[in-house]
Amino acid sequence: MKANSIIKQLLILLVLFSCKKELEYNSVLDASSKEVTTINLVAQDWPGTDPKPYDMPVLKGLDHLTFNDSSELSLKENDLVLGIEIEDESIAIPLTYLEGFEVANFKINEHSYLVTWCPLVGSSKLFKDQSETNNAGFDFGFALVNNNLLMVDRQTQTVWNQLSNKAIHGKRKGETLQLEPSIQTTWQFWKDKHPDTKVLINTDTTNAVFPSEVLKEPFYTKWQPSDGRYFDSGKHDINNLGLGIEIADASVYFPLNTLFKNQSPIEYTLANTTITIHFNTEGLTAWATNSKGELIPTTLAYNWAWKNFYPETTLFSSEKKHSHD
Incomplete structure (x- = not known):
C-alpha cells in the first residue's frame, strides 16, 4: 500500500510538472511581440531533458541597456552583478535585471557587446559582437545544450552556446565568440572596488522571455x-x-x-x-x-x-x- 501511495504521488508530481512546463512554454511564446521564428536543431527543449530534434523558438534579445544612477536603484549589498571594465569605463550590470531575459545587447562608444546570464549554470558572460554588420545583435534561443543557454546571432541565424563560446549550428558553426574579461560578484564588492562605477540596466522590463522571472534575485x-x-x-x-x-x-x-x-x-x-x-x-x-x-x-x-x-x-x-x- 505504501509503495502504491508513493507511486501515485510521483505520478501527480509528473503531471503537475508537465502542466507547468506547458504553461510556461506558452507564456514565453505569448510574450513575444513579433511572430516567433524557429531553427531546427538537436537540443534540449527543457532543463534536465534529453536532447532531440527540435524546432527551437527564437525570441528577441534585450536591446538598449541604459546607464542609471545606482542611488535610484534598489540594489542590495549581495545582489549579483557582472562587473566590466571597457572603453575606460567601470560598469556594473545587475543580474536581477537579466533574470527574465538572459540575453542583452548594448553599445559603448561605437562598439557592440552581448551580455548573457544563464541561471541554470550560475554564469554570466560578456562577449564582443563581431558581426559584419555593426550592432546586429543576438536573440534568445528557447532550447539548451547540457542545460546551458543558447544565443542566436541576428545576422546569420547561427546558434551559439554560452559556456563553450562556440557556434554549434548554422553558417558560422565551429567559430568562437570573443569572450571579454569580467568579474561576476556582489554589488557591494564591485562598488567598493570601483566607487565611480556606472550601472547599466534595462529600464523597460516588458516583453521578457520569462515574464515570471523578471527582477527575481x-x-x-x-x-x-x-x-x-x-x-x-x-x-x-x-x-x-x-x-x-x-x-x-x-x-x-x-x-x-x-x-x-x-x-x-x-x-x-x-x-x-x-x-x-x-x-x-x-x-x-x-x-x-x-x-x-x-x-x-x-x-x-x-x-x-x-x-x-x-x-x-x-x-x-x-x-x-x-x-x-
Missing part, C-alpha cells in the same frame, strides 16, 4: 544545499561554484570552496602562461590577471556545468603544484 546567493548536479534552480549552492579558465585548448577549474581556504592571490601556469588568481569570500567571486596585471577572460560557473563542456579540465587543488603546461 539570482538564486545562488541563498546558500541552499546541493549535490553538485543539475536538478532545479532551487537546489544550487555556492559550494558548487568555481572559476573556469581556458587558454590555448588547455583549461583549469578553481572551486571557490578550495580557493577560499587559501590566501589570495595564487600564481598558476596554464599552457605555458603564468596567471594570477584572485578571490574574495565576501564578494563570492574569483578572477584572474596576466603578468601585466590586466584582467583576462574567465568564467564563473557550477562545477558540473564546466565539466560538461571541458571534460579534460584540470581541477585545481591547493595541495598540488600550481602549474599545468
Whole structure:
C-alpha cells in the first residue's frame, strides 16, 4: 500500500510538472511581440531533458541597456552583478535585471557587446559582437545544450552556446565568440572596488522571455544545499561554484570552496602562461590577471556545468603544484 501511495504521488508530481512546463512554454511564446521564428536543431527543449530534434523558438534579445544612477536603484549589498571594465569605463550590470531575459545587447562608444546570464549554470558572460554588420545583435534561443543557454546571432541565424563560446549550428558553426574579461560578484564588492562605477540596466522590463522571472534575485546567493548536479534552480549552492579558465585548448577549474581556504592571490601556469588568481569570500567571486596585471577572460560557473563542456579540465587543488603546461 505504501509503495502504491508513493507511486501515485510521483505520478501527480509528473503531471503537475508537465502542466507547468506547458504553461510556461506558452507564456514565453505569448510574450513575444513579433511572430516567433524557429531553427531546427538537436537540443534540449527543457532543463534536465534529453536532447532531440527540435524546432527551437527564437525570441528577441534585450536591446538598449541604459546607464542609471545606482542611488535610484534598489540594489542590495549581495545582489549579483557582472562587473566590466571597457572603453575606460567601470560598469556594473545587475543580474536581477537579466533574470527574465538572459540575453542583452548594448553599445559603448561605437562598439557592440552581448551580455548573457544563464541561471541554470550560475554564469554570466560578456562577449564582443563581431558581426559584419555593426550592432546586429543576438536573440534568445528557447532550447539548451547540457542545460546551458543558447544565443542566436541576428545576422546569420547561427546558434551559439554560452559556456563553450562556440557556434554549434548554422553558417558560422565551429567559430568562437570573443569572450571579454569580467568579474561576476556582489554589488557591494564591485562598488567598493570601483566607487565611480556606472550601472547599466534595462529600464523597460516588458516583453521578457520569462515574464515570471523578471527582477527575481539570482538564486545562488541563498546558500541552499546541493549535490553538485543539475536538478532545479532551487537546489544550487555556492559550494558548487568555481572559476573556469581556458587558454590555448588547455583549461583549469578553481572551486571557490578550495580557493577560499587559501590566501589570495595564487600564481598558476596554464599552457605555458603564468596567471594570477584572485578571490574574495565576501564578494563570492574569483578572477584572474596576466603578468601585466590586466584582467583576462574567465568564467564563473557550477562545477558540473564546466565539466560538461571541458571534460579534460584540470581541477585545481591547493595541495598540488600550481602549474599545468
